[in-house]
Amino acid sequence: MSADREPLGLFPLHTVLVPGASIGLRVFERRYLDLIRDCGREGRGFGVCLIMEGQETGAPATAAAFGTEALIEDFGTGDDGLLLLRVRGARRFHAGRVRVRDNGLQVAEVEWCAPDPDDELRPEHSLLATLLEGLLEKAGGEHHLAPHARRDEAAWVGWRLAELLPLAPAQRQWLLQLDDPHRRLDHLLTLLH
Known part of the structure; x- marks a missing residue:
């Protein structure tokens, strides 16, 4: 892992996003709408981590320390008016210190894991x-x-x-x-x- 840490907004879920995988998200909480807006403005992704304790909505959940960067591939609005996202897993990271913003969004200081080597199957x-x-x-x-x-x-x-x-x-x-x-x-x- 690199010694440089950078802040990354977290979107804890009851699922694990692995590199290269694609998942759909329905976004309706203000903290996550703000996160998605900032990601779009800055051209960056956010972190998806498995929830170890707590729920996807409401109070900030306790998330696993390892997660995957989620890059937005597509977005739209569902019949219910909610924001729909299609994201793809990119780099893996390890989250260090996590701060909770006033809106409940968790922002972690992350170290990016080294990319996988181009090894052939044994x-x-x-x-x-x-x-x-x-x-x-x-x-x-x-x-x-x-x-x-x-x-x-x-x-x-x-x-x-x-x-x-x-x-x-x-x-x-x-x-x-x-x-x-x-x-x-x-x-x-x-x-x-």
Whole structure:
């Protein structure tokens, strides 16, 4: 992790956003509307962290220390007038000190985790590539259309499985916290057994 810390607004959720994954959000609380407005104005993302204690609405929740930067890809308004966002997971981060603004928004001092290395899948993880291939065939979607070479990348295979497998949020959070893509794949193998 880098020694430089920078402030990042947090959007705690009962889900884990992993790098490369896309999720939809409905935004209605003033603190998050302010956050989205600021992100749009500054051309930056916000942090999504798993809620460890508390709720998504109301009083600020206790969030996990590791999270993922969410970049806004699309937005609109739902039939109910609420702001709808489509965000994509980008960089992982570790949150240090967290301050709560007057409007209830949590802002953390974050250190960005090192990017995943461009390592190839190891032979002991070939079963995971086969499993991912089957999931992508059934699920279709954007990742099914990704270049076939991506299916040989250790980090990409690990993140797609973390996204697509029916894992508990705590299991996804554990995978998010691992820096080594091969350890991530080892852990996925243990979860499958």
